[in-house]
Amino acid sequence: MIALLNPKSARWKHRLPLSILSLGAALEGRYPYELIDGNLDRDVSRTLLRTIRDKNCEYLGVSVMPGPQLAEAIRLTQEVKAAMPRVKTIWGGYFPSLHTEVALNSGFVDYVIRGEGDRALPELLSGNLNAPNLSFRDGNRIVHNPKASATDTNQLRPLPYHRFDVEKYLNKTCLGSRTAVYHSSFGCPFLCGFCAVASVYKGKWMGRDAHSIVNDAIAMRDRYRVNAIEFVDNNFFVSEKRTAEVAEGLQGKGIAWWGEARPDTLMHYSDSTWRQMAAGGCRMIFFGVESSSAEVLEAMDKGGTQTPGMVLGLAHRMKQFGIIPEFSFVLGAPGDDAGRDIDRDIRYIRRIKEINPSSEIIIYVYSPVSFDDAPLFQKARQFGFEFPKRLVDWLEPDWMDFDLRKNPHTPWLRPEHIDRIMNFERVLNARFPTVSDIRLRAWQVAVLKTLGSWRYRTGFYRAPYEIRFVANRLFKYRQPEIEGF
Numbered sequence: 001m002i003a004l005l006n007p008k009s010a011r012w013k014h015r016l017p018l019s020i021l022s023l024g025a026a027l028e029g030r031y032p033y034e035l036i037d038g039n040l041d042r043d044v045s046r047t048l049l050r051t052i053r054d055k056n057c058e059y060l061g062v063s064v065m066p067g068p069q070l071a072e073a074i075r076l077t078q079e080v081k082a083a084m085p086r087v088k089t090i091w092g093g094y095f096p097s098l099h100t101e102v103a104l105n106s107g108f109v110d111y112v113i114r115g116e117g118d119r120a121l122p123e124l125l126s127g128n129l130n131a132p133n134l135s136f137r138d139g140n141r142i143v144h145n146p147k148a149s150a151t152d153t154n155q156l157r158p159l160p161y162h163r164f165d166v167e168k169y170l171n172k173t174c175l176g177s178r179t180a181v182y183h184s185s186f187g188c189p190f191l192c193g194f195c196a197v198a199s200v201y202k203g204k205w206m207g208r209d210a211h212s213i214v215n216d217a218i219a220m221r222d223r224y225r226v227n228a229i230e231f232v233d234n235n236f237f238v239s240e241k242r243t244a245e246v247a248e249g250l251q252g253k254g255i256a257w258w259g260e261a262r263p264d265t266l267m268h269y270s271d272s273t274w275r276q277m278a279a280g281g282c283r284m285i286f287f288g289v290e291s292s293s294a295e296v297l298e299a300m301d302k303g304g305t306q307t308p309g310m311v312l313g314l315a316h317r318m319k320q321f322g323i324i325p326e327f328s329f330v331l332g333a334p335g336d337d338a339g340r341d342i343d344r345d346i347r348y349i350r351r352i353k354e355i356n357p358s359s360e361i362i363i364y365v366y367s368p369v370s371f372d373d374a375p376l377f378q379k380a381r382q383f384g385f386e387f388p389k390r391l392v393d394w395l396e397p398d399w400m401d402f403d404l405r406k407n408p409h410t411p412w413l414r415p416e417h418i419d420r421i422m423n424f425e426r427v428l429n430a431r432f433p434t435v436s437d438i439r440l441r442a443w444q445v446a447v448l449k450t451l452g453s454w455r456y457r458t459g460f461y462r463a464p465y466e467i468r469f470v471a472n473r474l475f476k477y478r479q480p481e482i483e484g485f
């Protein structure tokens with residue numbers, strides 16, 4: 001028996017934990033398992049220890065994203081190891097896929113599965129130490145088994161939804177009153193140097209066929225009265241044909257949807273696909289824009305055909321089709337003049353807002369991702385950047401902030417650079433409160449706008465304490481980049 005744990009990762013809007021749910025699908029009928037979701041369990045330590053003891057679990061599998069989930073994963077894995085040292089611990093997900101050796105050197109993680117676990121986990125549990133994607137300690141050395149070829153997403157087994165009370169995971173969002181999540185592809189065909197997905201999937205992308213996505217979506221609607229779906233794929237829109245077929249299949253089905261994309265991919269879509277997307281329920285798309293500078297995009301290995309001008313065209317085009325763009329930026333990449341780059345990005349964001357005021361803007365501060373092949377990561381290293389050597393060091397408050405891409409350990413960024421980014425973000429969010437925080441009342445939106453307006457108009461972003469006080473303390477403003485919308 002294995003207990004599969006999704007440590008707490010969000011304070012609200014809990015989504016179905018697809019990582020452990022898809023591992024459950026791979027094990028269903030083959031190997032006994034229990035799923036535990038720390039997002040909903042108020043006393044997860046107790047549930048975990050009791051489950052492992054009562055069900056006599058030999059293994060604990062933990063899904064680990066960086067950030068607060070990592071802190072929980074460390075705490076809970078240590079607790080289990082201390083109470084029951086015989087239990088073998090397996091970590092999977094993005095953090096251990098990128099920091100495999102640090103995890104295995106911790107003394108409390110026995111196995112790491114890098115990338116997809118659907119094939120590797122059943123093999124490991126059947127005792128096969130040659131399982132693909134598996135890493136483990138063998139005496140003093142660490143063994144990294146080769147990666148399996150990309151997962152054929154069409155061969156994946158149905159998710160065992162019956163293992164959860166799905167009702168608890170259907171959220172009210174700006175898309176609909178009963179929003180579910182769905183994952184239809186692994187990886188991404190691009191190799192952006194700041195991106196964990198590129199580092200883990202090395203430019204591979206494998207997507208489920210449109211008809212099975214549509215069938216699954218309709219089944220969720222019929223079974224759980226789902227009326228909105230977030231396609232949480234890293235890059236949902238890779239294939240125009242697939243997108244058009246999904247949109248056609250969902251037309252008139254009462255399901256609004258959202259997904260993540262690259263600006264150039266969607267700029268190359270035809271008008272007829274865009275019309276089909278709008279008619280088929282697509283309401284909002286998240287784009288990785290990253291920067292306003294062609295040189296920075298090149299330094300980031302963004303690839304493709306994206307240019308700064310293209311994104312302005314995209315903002316305009318989406319206005320015509322009535323689909324809201326969420327434009328995400330990575331400010332503060334290593335360069336010779338970080339201050340100049342940040343100011344240029346700020347001007348560019350303002351320009352986007354002029355063209356399409358409904359554009360949502362999401363700002364991250366560049367935090368290096370472990371990606372040895374990427375020149376951007378090499379450059380960060382030249383500036384003296386280093387990841388923590390010990391797993392527990394990730395619990396330091398500074399490294400937690402790093403994970404949330406808010407205050408990184410990045411030597412090329414001085415405190416005034418970070419302040420400039422944060423202050424601008426605060427003023428921008430006040431002037432244009434996000435539509436994704438549906439709890440904000442009309443009067444709260446009006447107060448925020450009033451506070452943000454004069455500062456935004458005059459470009460005076462410095463020390464916006466009054467906004468911070470009102471937004472954080474009084475309204476508990478949610479930042480979509482940390483908790484999702």
Ligand code: B12
Binds near residue numbers: 006008009015
């Ligand atoms: C939904 C989501 C969230 C949700 C949480 C979801 C949840 N259920 O708890 C929210 C919004 C809270 C969130 C927040 C953050 N997220 Co997030 N999130 C995602 C997203 C969009 C989908 C995750 C998912 O369901 N995937 C579908 C499943 C099937 O895939 P999977 O999780 O990769 O699981 C497979 C393998 O990884 C592996 N596996 C996973 N776990 C395990 C465990 C074991 C034991 C084994 C054997 C295998 C295994 O097997 C699975 C099946 O093949 C991913 C992007 C993506 N498409 O994956 C980003 C992603 C994981 N998030 C990411 C990040 C960085 C964050 C944040 C830390 C920061 C931020 N600013 O975004 C925050 C903070 C999190 C926290 N509080 O700790 C990054 C991680 C990359 C990295 N740098 O390491 C991703 C990849 C987004 C990205 N492209 O950058 N996130």
